[in-house]
Amino acid sequence: MTQRRYMVDVLALLTIVVIAALIYVGSRGLRDFDAALIGYAVGTTFAIVGMVYRYTLWLGRPPTGRYFRAGWRHFLSWKNFRRYTLLIPKLWWTDIFAQTFIFRRGVWRWLMHMSIFWGVVISLLVTIPLTFGWFHLTLAGEDDYRIWFFGVSLFTFPLDTFISWSIFHALDYSAVLLLFGLAIAFWRRTNDAGLLATQRFSFDLMPLILLFAIAITGLALTASQLLWAGRYYSFISLTHEVVVVVWLISLPFGKFFHIVERPATIGITLYNTVNQEIDRSGPEQQGSRCARCGDQLPSMQFVRDLKATLVDLGQHYEMAERGTLQDYCPTCKRVMRGDAYYQLMQKRFL
Structure with a gap:
């Protein structure tokens, strides 16, 4: 700094x-x-x-x-x-x-x-x-x-x-x-x-x-x-x-x-446009998908950059064999958070 x-x-x-x-x-x-x-x-x-x-x-x-x-x-x-x-x-x-x-x-x-x-x-x-x-x-x-x-x-x-x-x-x-x-x-x-x-x-x-x-x-x-x-x-x-x-x-x-x-x-729009086009027409012809439900996520490059940015900020969201939190869509993140809270609280959750 x-x-x-x-x-x-x-x-x-x-x-x-x-x-x-x-x-x-x-x-x-x-x-x-x-x-x-x-x-x-x-x-x-x-x-x-x-x-x-x-x-x-x-x-x-x-x-x-x-x-x-x-x-x-x-x-x-x-x-x-x-x-x-x-x-x-x-x-x-x-x-x-x-x-x-x-x-x-x-x-x-x-x-x-x-x-x-x-x-x-x-x-x-x-x-x-x-x-x-x-x-x-x-x-x-x-x-x-x-x-x-x-x-x-x-x-x-x-x-x-x-x-x-x-x-x-x-x-x-x-x-x-x-x-x-x-x-x-x-x-x-x-x-x-x-x-x-x-x-x-x-x-x-x-x-x-x-x-x-x-x-x-x-x-x-x-x-x-x-x-x-x-x-x-x-x-x-x-x-x-x-x-x-x-x-x-x-x-x-x-x-x-x-x-x-x-x-x-303007640079952000160009970044999103180019990366989404790569996801659609690249060798794999598919973008990044949610690791739980399979729904479409933003471009693969965006997900990689998001992970790198969070590491730069000192924030780590690794979940062992389940990958990282950024590999999931917002809906699945809420479901996983609720499920984890339920596992912790058991009957007190209700």
Whole structure:
């Protein structure tokens, strides 16, 4: 454990070095780095390092690590690539981009997740390059702006057009999208009896409150510029920065860390698909079966990995000549447990 924690610490320090180097290179030696955004840059760096730290610890758990390695092994297999060429793009669409598995649970719930997910993602895609100095705009003539990324000119666009307004106010679009999703989330969390019984303020509600504050103060900056002649802009800007930094600092340790964990489920689906296909079409053409009733179990590889994981955790379920407990289906496990209890208690069992 000590050695693994040391390796995680080293990886976190390397992440800081890499981010600092990317900021220096991407901002052309800090020439394009906006010092006014340094608070956002520090908060973002902390969030990235915190997520790398926690994600690495998460992968250090025996079940997670074994699934993760197996998923990448199957993904990098040329044989699997030819057989499951469309599976990974399909999973990215159904599990990440469109999250259709949530749509089956309810349209409003799906709209809530989509609005919050894409509101957060779009905001991060805009703010991270800006705060790191990778992305900036300069005048190109009298009526055009030029967009730069990592010191490379991408394109120019005219001022006073819908395109220019949309580029300058991209964060306003994401704020409105966030507010729509947050409105549904708050309604569910104040009316759903199941959520009311299980939700925790710090874990379930505080992240939503922070996102709401970010969206409101962000829109207030636009209102100050367009409607209030710049009044209160400094106060709103400082408040917005504080709220964003607090949310970024809490990101690796709160509810929204599952955004980082979620892509790993694609590897799990690939792992299950490949192993089940092996069971059906392999040399033995049969999967693992319950040692008592003969019912189908998950794939043979899954059962082997489960046994190895439990050994890694120091849990042993050998039953002498009857094999291990993982060789039986859930129903037979309950029957065997009841039978063992009956043999122990005899008449007192009744």
